[in-house]
Amino acid sequence: MQLDIRLPMGLLFLILGVILVAYGLFSDPAIYAQHSLGQNVNLLWGVIFALFGGVMLFLSRRKG
């Protein structure tokens, strides 16, 4: 196969994850009280996105 889909997919989720984490760190905590039951979902879910992206990148690189 020509292009391993896991490469762009890993990059995309890693970038989105980093954006979510950064936004989660610097945004006003009031928005989490208003929307997501006080949970900083951006921070939490950003980490999950980034981890998923990282795993995909690792898998795409593993076989060279």
Next chain:
Amino acid sequence: MHVYALSPLLAVAGSMDKPTAPSSVLLQLATVDYLILAIYFAFVIGIGWVIRRYMKTSSDYFESGRSLPAWICALGFIGANLGAQEVMGMAASGAKYGIATSHFYWIGAIPAMVFVGIFMMPFYYGSKARSVPEYLKMRFDEKTRTFNALSFAVMTVFSSGISMFALAKLLNAILGWNFDACIVISSLIVLVYIYTGGLTSAIYNEVLQFFLIVLGFLPLVLLGLKDIGGWDGLMKNLDGYSAAKGMPGAWSHSWAHMGNPADNPIGIEWFGLIVGLGFVMSFGYWCTDFLVIQRAMAAKNMNSARRTPLIAAIPKMLFPALVILPGMLAIGLYYKGGTASMPLPIAADGNPDYNMVVPAMLAKYFPHGMLGIGLTALMASFMSGMAGNVTAFNTVWTYDLYQRWFNKNASDAHLIKVGRLTTIVGLLISAVCAYAAAKFNNIMDMLQLVFGFVNAPLFATFLLGMFWRRSNGHGAFFGLLIGTISAAIFQGSTIAMGETPSLLKGGWLGIHHTFSSSMAQNFWMAICAFTGCFVGTLVISLATAPNRTNEELRGLVYSLTDKPKEEAGTPWYSRPMPLGLLVLAGALVLNIIFW
């Protein structure tokens, strides 16, 4: 084909009024949300751009060169179907019908997906046909193929138009975006990545979109569950809601209230459900619709092609948690705290506007950041719905209609050009359909009805074609016609409770039976069409001479084809049969748990 897949989408499309500037918007986006949207679409287009240089032959462009691994095809297989109709429509049904909506999965999709993988894929893939209509030509004759290719081409292009319309309408309603701009931009994005990368591009983007929807919607479900007090809290509120609706317990059980159509909100009894939805409609869609079969036919070998629907069935049977649960949560929260806790818009009939369940949940639980993710996932699902239809359309047009009827000796390079041009034309027609849908709501309902007539009988043709070698071309073609006509007559002589007779609702031949819901009327119409086609094909085949020799039928019919053999040492989970049985067992367990 889309007879059941489409209906929730039409509900979405039909629920909103003409596209005007809305008085108040439900969602406001922040910079970070726009950034997320922009990055996603940059990737989508980028993928098409990178793989365009691998598009050397028409097989690369239309069939991904039959080179993809099973897991990618499998995610494409469900991704192509995970359009807006699933995300928005299933949530709407979850609110409207409760857990019983899962019948579309656990009795609908799963058994059919197992059947196509184990029993039918050997003929689709093994025949080397490039499309489903082409298989019909090899097995039966040219007229059966052309009939199927034409109806399929028209249907896909309209379906794509409906996705486009629903997307533009939704963005207009919840974000206040310009309707025309949404149509233009969404078709341009789809155009660029299909034009450049063909089927591979579409499948890759379906894979991306699959993960985006799963990861993007999971927190919505988790937050909703937490808010309502976990599963027990949800059940308590749903029981309260169903009691208030006069059907105690109906929202929290899938089978317990299926004895009588009056006891459940779907308005259907178990027999019509199992035979109509579980057998005729689902098998008709998952086993014959080229839109999904095309994904499996892109696999790199027979084993991968057969495993494609089986692997796809595993996430598919867990999807209710992702797409139906949000609807159930929304209605539970709505009941729990009145409109203050879950502000669902109210529709004209006084019930909550079920189609706005997903946007309302997004608005309530997602702060900026995750809101961008949720909205991107929603838009991606609309677009991959369009892209799936467009890739199926350009393949059928190019191979089954253009190459056959207009240019038999077309060179391979010429076919790619035709395919690319067809992509443009297909999207233009889709846009016209989108505007037609915006202007005349009835056109779309009418078309959906006609598609239903044409598609309901199809599975009988394939079943007899693949498993009865005596069935022949005349039998298949006229059997299909008989099935279609039976469907029309059935629809014309029945009606759903509370409807007035019309071309659209039925009863125009006089009312001989009244169903308790239009869903029940649809299921029984499908049963009637299937039976008409089955008997018609059987009788006409026996009355006319076979038009294919046994030698010609080798590889196309069960009794004349060697059973696919797995290489020695293939582990059990890579063998279709054990995998299929495992999937069926899983679906059975889910049915029992949520009985």
